[in-house]
Structure formats: structure tokens, C-alpha cells
Amino acid sequence: MIQVKAKLIYNKKIKNNYFCCALFVEKLAYSAYPGQFLQIKIDNGYTPFLRRPFSIHRLKGKNIEILYEVVGKGTEILSKKKPGEYLDVIGPLGNGFNLNIPYSVAGISILVGGGIGVAPLLFLAERLVHNRQSKVHRGPCVLIGAKNKRELLCEKEFQDLGCEVRISTDDGSKGFKGKVTDLLKVFLQKTNQRQGRMIYACGPRPMLKEIAVISQKYSIPAEVCLEEHMACGIGVCLGCVVNTKRGYKRVCKDGPVFKTEEIIW
Amino acid sequence: MVSLRVKIGKLNLKNPVILSSGTFSQDLKYFLDLEKLGAVVTKTITLRPQAGNPPPRTCETASGLLNSIGLENPGLDVFLKKELPSLLKLKTPLIISIGTFDNLKELVILAKELERIKGVSGLELNISCPNMKRKKLISQDSHLTYKVIKEVRQATTKTLIAKLSPNVTDITEIASSAQKAEADALSLINTILAMAVNIDNRKPKLATITGGLSGPAIKPIALRMVWQVYQKVNIPIIGMGGIMEAKDAIEFILCGATAVGIGTANLIYPDLSLEIIKGIKDYLIKSRIKDINKLVGSLKV
Ligand SMILES: Cc1cc2nc3c(=O)[nH]c(=O)nc-3n(C[C@H](O)[C@H](O)[C@H](O)COP(=O)(O)OP(=O)(O)OC[C@H]3O[C@@H](n4cnc5c(N)ncnc54)[C@H](O)[C@@H]3O)c2cc1C
Numbered sequence: 001m002i003q004v005k006a007k008l009i010y011n012k013k014i015k016n017n018y019f020c021c022a023l024f025v026e027k028l029a030y031s032a033y034p035g036q037f038l039q040i041k042i043d044n045g046y047t048p049f050l051r052r053p054f055s056i057h058r059l060k061g062k063n064i065e066i067l068y069e070v071v072g073k074g075t076e077i078l079s080k081k082k083p084g085e086y087l088d089v090i091g092p093l094g095n096g097f098n099l100n101i102p103y104s105v106a107g108i109s110i111l112v113g114g115g116i117g118v119a120p121l122l123f124l125a126e127r128l129v130h131n132r133q134s135k136v137h138r139g140p141c142v143l144i145g146a147k148n149k150r151e152l153l154c155e156k157e158f159q160d161l162g163c164e165v166r167i168s169t170d171d172g173s174k175g176f177k178g179k180v181t182d183l184l185k186v187f188l189q190k191t192n193q194r195q196g197r198m199i200y201a202c203g204p205r206p207m208l209k210e211i212a213v214i215s216q217k218y219s220i221p222a223e224v225c226l227e228e229h230m231a232c233g234i235g236v237c238l239g240c241v242v243n244t245k246r247g248y249k250r251v252c253k254d255g256p257v258f259k260t261e262e263i264i265w
Numbered sequence: 266m267v268s269l270r271v272k273i274g275k276l277n278l279k280n281p282v283i284l285s286s287g288t289f290s291q292d293l294k295y296f297l298d299l300e301k302l303g304a305v306v307t308k309t310i311t312l313r314p315q316a317g318n319p320p321p322r323t324c325e326t327a328s329g330l331l332n333s334i335g336l337e338n339p340g341l342d343v344f345l346k347k348e349l350p351s352l353l354k355l356k357t358p359l360i361i362s363i364g365t366f367d368n369l370k371e372l373v374i375l376a377k378e379l380e381r382i383k384g385v386s387g388l389e390l391n392i393s394c395p396n397m398k399r400k401k402l403i404s405q406d407s408h409l410t411y412k413v414i415k416e417v418r419q420a421t422t423k424t425l426i427a428k429l430s431p432n433v434t435d436i437t438e439i440a441s442s443a444q445k446a447e448a449d450a451l452s453l454i455n456t457i458l459a460m461a462v463n464i465d466n467r468k469p470k471l472a473t474i475t476g477g478l479s480g481p482a483i484k485p486i487a488l489r490m491v492w493q494v495y496q497k498v499n500i501p502i503i504g505m506g507g508i509m510e511a512k513d514a515i516e517f518i519l520c521g522a523t524a525v526g527i528g529t530a531n532l533i534y535p536d537l538s539l540e541i542i543k544g545i546k547d548y549l550i551k552s553r554i555k556d557i558n559k560l561v562g563s564l565k566v
């Protein structure tokens with residue numbers, strides 16, 4: 001974890017309220033791991049006052065890409081930043097996803113993203129594809145959930161990696177109609193359930209809670225990337241805790257990725 | 266050459282910049298050389314482990330941070346075994362913050378246990394955390410403040426600092442009691458009891474409804490309290506509340522603070538304290554003041 005002044009390379013609107021930006025952070029990109037995040041001081045001065053946490057969306061050479069949704073004042077200001085401007089960045093932070101699942105464990109990795117929750121999963125998918133040892137081992141399967149077709153994120157990016165992609169939308173405007181966790185259930189019932197060797201998920205809290213239930217029911221281990229209000233992001237202030245079977249744990253330092261079975265939902 | 270050395274009780278600090286309780290951890294070493302600091306104060310520990318409050322525990326407000334951590338800490342035994350050994354390796358003066366939820370005798374036990382440890386330079390008595398279930402804080406009652414400090418004083422020969430709450434009608438009354446009970450110094454201020462509301466779900470933004478406000482939002486109040494207390498007592502004051510740059514620190518020193526505490530700022534810019542030390546030094550050079558102690562309380566009124 002280091003603190004750097006990162007140059008904004010680009011900052012573009014993807015669709016609706018979703019933006020993607022790239023930061024030139026050579027030293028930091030080198031050691032980044034899927035599921036880790038950056039703490040970004042969006043503007044000098046007191047508005048916004050604290051840094052804002054964002055998952056590493058993917059590495060592009062010496063740049064780190066962030067995929068973000070404008071939800072409040074900080075992300076609004078970020079969306080107006082111009083290429084060439086510098087942002088104060090701390091990272092890479094937290095513990096990422098566990099990629100070291102022995103290949104003797106049969107089956108595929110299933111990635112489940114709800115809304116902006118797909119952000120850390122692209123980096124994860126890239127690493128999973130990269131780590132694949134032979135053609136015998138299938139690439140990950142990605143389930144993407146969105147409110148509707150217009151809000152859908154990253155479908156093409158996952159396909160380009162060679163992942164099998166399934167879509168769900170709340171209104172049925174594309175793919176499966178319903179929640180992405182319902183799509184996951186259908187997927188696990190249709191395919192032989194033993195095919196899943198690991199579920200990796202990120203999205204809103206109720207979705208992740210449902211993932212925990214599914215993980216237990218189908219006996220497939222699951223890891224989720226959690227969000228909690230954060231102040232420092234570096235483990236100092238004890239502000240961003242989540243209740244686990246071993247007591248309160250810091251999302252920023254002990255997480256943000258946790259095994260679903262550890263969390264008291 | 267200018268001198269930044271200050272004295273707090275028996276402690277000789279190489280400069281007046283201290284990292285405040287709850288905002289310092291050893292992980293900050295990844296961002297700055299901790300040995301350049303005047304001193305560090307550890308997160309408040311209690312005799313027994315404390316789980317802390319349920320989340321959400323933090324929320325941003327205008328130029329401020331609202332928190333309700335609730336003194337989460339592993340308790341004295343685990344602290345001594347797991348955290349203290351590496352803290353003792355630091356060459357920076359180490360101040361241990363101690364507190365209690367309901368039992369005043371615990372403070373005496375904590376002080377006695379720590380008295381035996383040579384590398385511990387001082388104790389800060391947190392009698393002012395607003396995130397506790399007690400209805401009244403120790404430092405909201407001048408008699409109780411006197412009694413508690415007096416008892417702890419008898420248990421320790423180390424530098425004893427009383428950390429006071431701003432949530433009182435007259436801070437000078439409490440400060441005077443602390444001085445009378447022979448505290449060596451005062452830390453001013455702890456966070457201000459406050460709250461924030463989410464109108465979308467009509468809920469408070471913190472799980473505990475109220476919490477403690479810190480950051481630049483509270484600086485004018487903290488300055489006023491340091492100034493008032495400086496007029497009344499003659500033990501050194503460690504001033505804190507919203508310091509974000511050297512200029513802020515100098516304001517506190519002008520108002521009577523011998524040293525300054527950096528809190529919330531560490532959470533945003535973990536290396537900021539070093540810039541503040543440099544900024545204070547530059548100010549002294551520019552103002553042709555050789556010794557920082559000449560600056561303390563030199564506000565022209
Ligand atoms: C580990 C982690 C990774 C994240 N990754 C991404 C990502 O890749 N892309 C993305 O768009 N968002 C991500 N988020 C959420 C993002 O941090 C918040 O959306 C952002 O901080 C909102 O800032 P704001 O100033 O625009 O909103 P505000 O005006 O501050 O608040 C708007 C909303 O955002 C919530 N919020 C505010 N601060 C935080 C915070 N520090 N943590 C969580 N929620 C907060 C508030 O509760 C509120 O609902 C992540 C959060 C965490 C904890």
C-alpha cells in the first residue's frame with residue numbers, strides 16, 4: 001500500500017450514470033490483486049472531505065481502470081475531472097479474492113455481479129482466464145444482473161475474455177427476468193451443481209446475503225466483496241466493520257472480500 | 266536553527282506534533298517515518314475487550330467526520346501481548362490512552378499495570394469519549410474529574426494527561442479540577458456530540474443515532490476552548506480538533522497549546538503530520554522566533 005499522485009488518463013461516460021476512468025499508477029498497478037481497492041481523494045479541500053473507495057476494475061498496462069456510478073457529490077465531482085489532472089491515491093488496499101483453488105477441485109468459477117458490483121469482477125475474470133492451466137479447464141462463467149437492458153454493464157468485456165456470460169434484468173428487457181441470484185439458482189439447477197467450484201460475487205447487500213444462502217444450499221464455497229462506509233480505508237479508524245463469526249472485522253483491512261460463511265448476515 | 270522542543274509533564278518532545286488517539290496505528294509506518302513525530306497516542310484501551318458499536322459507524326458531514334466506533338479494543342491483556350511489543354520498538358515517545366465504560370477502579374488498575382512498563386512514556390486518561398453508554402462522562406462532572414484523576418495520579422509516576430470533552434458548559438471549570446488533581450497536561454478536545462440524518466429512509470446515518478464530530482468543522486470551537494483554558498491553568502495543553510495543515514496547528518499554539526494533536530487528518534493524508542512539522546518550522550524561521558515555546562499563547566489580544 002502506497003500513496004501516489006496519479007494522473008488521470010481518461011474519464012469517460014459509459015452509459016447513464018456510469019463512468020470509467022484510468023489512472024496512471026505504475027508502482028501501484030504492479031502489485032494489485034483482484035478484489036483490492038483504491039482510496040481516492042477526489043478533490044483537494046474539504047468537499048468531499050474523506051477519500052472514496054473504488055474497486056480496481058482492471059489493469060491496462062501501467063494504468064488502473066475504475067468503473068464507477070455517480071451516486072453523490074464525490075462521484076459527481078469525479079465525473080467532471082479532466083484527463084491530465086492529478087488525484088491523490090492510496091492503494092492497493094485490502095485482501096482480494098482467493099484465486100488459489102486447486103485445479104483438482106472440479107468445476108468452474110462462477111462470477112456474479114449486481115449493478116455496479118461487476119466492477120471488481122472484470123479484473124478477477126482476467127486473472128482467472130490467465131491462470132487457466134489448459135483448455136481442459138473451462139473459463140469462468142459470469143452472471144450479470146442489472147435493473148434493465150440500458151443499465152447493463154461489461155457484457156462485451158467479459159465475452160471478449162472468452163467467458164460464458166448470462167444476463168438477468170429486473171424488468172426482463174434482456175436475458176432472464178428477475179434477480180441475478182435467481183438466475184444463479186436456475187443455472188446451478190440446470191447444469192450439474194457439482195460444476196461450481198467457487199462463487200465470487202459483488203453487489204448490493206441483499207444480493208450477497210442471498211449468495212450466502214445459495215452457497216450453503218449447493219455446497220459451493222462463495223466469496224463476496226463487501227461495502228461499508230469507510231473513513232481511512234487503511235485499517236486505522238475501525239470505522240468500516242462488518243459483523244462476523246469472529247466478531248467485528250474491518251472491511252478495508254480484513255476484507256473487503258470475505259467468505260460468505262464467515263459473515264453474520 | 267530553531268528549536269521545536271517542548272515539554273509535556275516529564276516528557277521531552279522533539280517537536281510538538283502528536284498523533285491523536287483513535288487515529289494512529291502502526292500501519293501508518295507505511296506512509297511516514299514515525300520516529301520524526303513528537304509522540305504518538307494509542308487507541309484507547311479498556312481493561313476488558315470491547316466489541317465496539319454496530320455499523321454504520323462513520324459518516325461524512327460538511328468538513329467533518331462523525332464517528333461512533335465505541336472504543337472497540339482488545340482489552341489490556343491482548344494489548345500487552347500483541348500490540349505493545351512492536352510499539353515499544355518505536356523510538357517515538359509512546360502515550361497509552363486508557364478508558365473505562367462504567368468502572369472507575371479499572372482506570373487505576375490500567376494505570377498500575379502500565380506503570381511497570383518502562384517504554385511507556387505517558388498515559389492519556391480518556392474521560393471524554395462520547396460513544397459510551399454512560400449517561401454522563403467523567404469529564405462532564407468537575408468533582409468526578411478531580412476524584413478520578415487524583416486516584417490515577419496515585420497509581421502512576423508517568424506523565425498523566427487528561428483528555429477532556431467539549432460537551433460541557435464551562436470547560437475551564439473541568440480543566441481547573443484536572444490541574445488541581447495533579448494531571449501533568451490536558452488534551453483538548455475530544456469529539457463533539459452530534460448527529461446526521463438521511464432523509465431518504467428517515468433514519469439517522471449512524472447506527473447509534475449520535476456520535477462524535479471531528480475535523481475542520483470543529484476547529485473554531487476547539488480553538489476557543491484552548492484559549493479559554495490557557496487563561497485559567499498553567500499545565501501544558503495539547504490542542505486538537507480539525508488540524509489539517511501547519512497553519513491550523515500554529516493557530517492552536519498561538520491560543521495556548523504547547524503541543525498539537527493530529528486526528529482525522531491522518532485518516533485522509535496519512536503522512537500529513539510530517540508536513541505540519543515542517544510548516545511549523547518554516548513559520549518559526551520566517552517569523553524569526555528561535556524557540557517554539559515563545560510562540561505558545563502569544564496571541565495578540
Ligand atoms: C471497498 C469498496 C469498493 C467500492 N468500489 C466501487 C466501485 O468500483 N465503483 C463504484 O461506483 N462504487 C464503489 N464503491 C462505493 C463508492 O465508494 C461510493 O459510491 C462512493 O463513496 C460515494 O461517494 P459520493 O460522494 O458520490 O456519495 P455520497 O454523497 O457520499 O453518498 C451517496 C451514497 O454513497 C454511499 N457512500 C458514501 N460514502 C461511502 C463509502 N465510503 N463507502 C460506501 N458507500 C458510501 C452513501 O451511503 C450514499 O448512499 C465501493 C465501496 C467500497 C467500500
Ligand SMILES: Cc1cc2nc3c(=O)[nH]c(=O)nc-3n(C[C@H](O)[C@H](O)[C@H](O)COP(=O)(O)O)c2cc1C
Pocket residue numbers: 237239285286287288308309330332334336362391394428454455456478479480481483505506507508526527528529530
Ligand atoms: C475515528 C476516530 C476514533 C477516535 N477514537 C478515539 C479514542 O479511542 N480515544 C480518544 O481519546 N479519542 C478518540 N478520538 C478523538 C480524537 O483523538 C480527537 O480528539 C478528535 O477527533 C479531534 O481531533 P481531529 O479533529 O483532529 O480529529 C477519535 C476520533 C476519530 C475520528
